[in-house]
Amino acid sequence: MAVQRLCLLVFLASVFLCAESKYRVYNTTSGIVPGKLNVHLVPHSHDDVGWLKTIDQYYVGSNTSIQGACVQNVLDSLVPALLADKNRKFIYVEQAFFQRWWRDQSEEVQNIVKKLVSSGQLELINGGMCMHDEATAHYIDMIDQTTLGHRFIKEEFNVTPRIGWQIDPFGHSAVQAYLLGAEVGFDSLFFARIDYQDRTKRKNEKSLEVIWRGSKSLASSAQIFAGAFPENYEPPSNFYYEVNDDSTDSPIVQDDINLFDYNVPQRVNEFIAAAVSQANITRTNHIMWTMGTDFKYQYAHTWFRQMDKFIHYVNQDGRVNALYSTPSIYTDAKYASKESWPIKTDDFFPYADRVNAYWTGYFTSRPALKGYVRAMSAYYLAARQLEYFKGRSKLGPNTDSLADALAIVQHHDAVTGTEKQHVANDYAKRLSIGYTEAEKVVAASLACIADSTSKIGSSNPQTKFQQCPLLNISYCPPSEVDFSNGKNLVIVVYNSLGWMREDVIRIPVINENVVVRDSKGKEIESQLLPLLNVSVAIRNYHVTAYLGKHPRARPSYWLAFSATVPPLGFSTYIVSYTKRAAATSERQTEYKSESNQNDTIEVGPGNLKLIYTGKEGKLTQYINSRSLVKESVQQSYSFYSADDGRVDLQASGAYIFRPNGTHPIKSVGKVTVLRGPLLDEVHQRINPWIYQVTRVYKVKEHAEVEFTIGPIPKDDGIGKEIVTQITTDLKSNKKFYTDSSGRDFIERVRDYRKDWNLEVNQPIAGNYYPINLGTYIKDDSTELSVLVDRSVGGASIVDGQLELMLHRRLVADDSRGVGEALNETVCIHNECTGLTIVGKYYLRIDPSGEGAKWRRSFGQEIYSPFLLAFTEQDGDDWTKSHIPTFSGMDPSYVLPDNVAIITLQELENGKVLLRLAHLYEIGEDKDLSVMSSVELKKVFPKKKIKKVTEMSLSANQGRTEMEKKRLVWKVEGSSKEPKVLRGGPVDAVKLVVELAPMEIRTFVVEFNGKRTTTKG
């Protein structure tokens, strides 16, 4: 009906207005034409999952004074535009938006969209909830957020995305290529942002498109076809057709000869010229035009109308062939060309878009948000395990809302810290809401297991567990109770790792006379450390700021004790009052202040000793009596004054690090040493806004440095970027190593790039790299490793030294669109001060070749700290009425030292998603870089495994199916490739999973019989 009426209108209009004119039908049927230059027009919209506006504001189109973008418009107008011509195509990327829209649609529209997807007119690519960042996102978070999107797409549309589309992230990680690309089953990966010098060279050599082999260990078995765009992810200039957008003035194709300004020949010539120019820097006769950009297609017809005409007239002209395409069609065409491609290894960091503009500031921007994301990531991992033990509840509480918040915050303008302040607040709010719900899951599951000796059972657990998310600022109401009136505190310590593990726990307490017992009633060694004024001030201020109330209790001490916890399980400890004050204080309260009188101060109750000068309290030596390492080491702070952009308009900002002068921070020299049986602490007031505590534990051979930085002053009008340096005599010869998204270590060479001759214009900012796990340097005899608790930027600016950027506060915007200076504050009743952050890093020195064990195993412990739950003892003996220790695995079993469980999650359908990760690279450690194996029967005791299916990394297709479809690309040069080690198929009877170095294997596990809650 509608179509007929339209025809009639057109007919009438032509009769009355102009006898000559007739309805024009554009021929858009063109496919690929061999022998011609094929211009693949790829219509797309880049929809940031939050940036200048929050995700929801972008979706509904509100807050228009900031930006007019409305994703609902994009998707609403897309459907009729695609229906109008079956040759038109579109790709959609961001599942967080797509799912919001999908939920809003009628069944009728949903059915239409399903048809558009199955016909290939609408292709869902990338397919994660967001287009995650690659520098500041951890690989576990990248996997989780991709899985969430991919499984939805599989369930609703029964398709698996084929293409990685990381067009906007600011540099690209090796992990993205091999893990989130090849191991997900993508056929290719496209992006736009690579260093401007690299881009120039690649254009000249026609090497923007490569075979990217991101992993040394998995090598050719996990390589992927990857393409960097010649300029950006927009159309060539002059081919840009957004409705009501006067920012780019592209001439429309005026093809009605009865109207003025007929321009078809001119526009066709311009089209062909732009195509030929791109073809000159591209291999094969296929080029891609990315037809769209940020939040475009608000009214999709404006773009399609022009593209229809271009395809019609350009193909009529015949010099080149234009077609509606997608990255899948483009990839298939490249593959069919049988061309050989250059190999790319390592990654594309750091990114500079022009001279003096290194996007290395965002590695550290918003360190508190980055820390929060990492803490929530670990919590989510643990909470899903506990959710599985208890049994998932669809109606809630469950971990879904935390999953969603964590997925969204991996976006390349979220965890990066490059969003506006109100948007950063929105991400934090989502995490907080998600956490609050997951906290209930954790409490219920622990109670369920702990109470399972009682008759009531786990359906209605009696124990109410509390948790302390603000423990990092020494706030924990359940532990801040007066034990002298007979209350006992029960602490359940959960370990989400697959290994037995020992770690020192600390909680704030009021009483001095306390004793800690394990679940067998045995008194265990503990230590009281006074809660110093600086900690109390931070605690009181931030509790008031976050919770709107001043904390009531006034704890005087940290109570520290060592907890030993089985894999995927918990141990219970009881803290109670004791009258034997003298005896206990002798054992527990061994601390004293030392003034700066002696020559040296030696710190450390175990193998590791740190030596400080007595006079100024400067760290001078690191001595390990077991490994016989004795190394000179210094640690210092300095700040870079941030360029304000007055000279050449390039300021330091949320994205860009542009230092303008280095300023060492001279420590004021006041040192307090606290000593005890478990650990020693060195407290240092570095300056009025930097405080540092260095901890050396009896049973650990690394130093833990806790820094408190802020508020960074800016009353001099100068932004400041705060760094710490660890300096040794190691002859590191310009080389240092940083991790790729928390996984493989990549060699970095100062002032050097493997892929081109680097022109050094920013000797500091241009040598910064993202760090998620850690960094190290080495020489023939020794290696120095530093591990971090969140993503930060780091470098080795001089030999023997590692540098981390810990905090930044700026006064100017760096002109990349965010339009705000990165100036974070904390406020109480509208009174704001610069943000103070508390964080940790860990350092260790090993004989050369021995550092990997610590970096990998302890690195995993940093990622997954113990989860603590508290309750008061509800009777004489908690342990008699409760399950005091628990392991989800067979009690006789632990995972091998080189394997971690990175996902254990009950899916909607009752099946279980399991991911196992080998933690070592090939050749990284002499004992642990070997094939390893995991016995599934022991990971799931008391269960009968019915079926184990190996899946792609994002669990949206069978691994075998994925491997069958894998494209085998031709590679330039030598074809001698060593055989890659991979674990073999899982035998259905033995159920043993093999893992080769750096391998991650994903399984869906099904069990026999009705699900019952696991008992202790």
Ligand SMILES: [Zn+2]
């Ligand atoms: Zn973006």
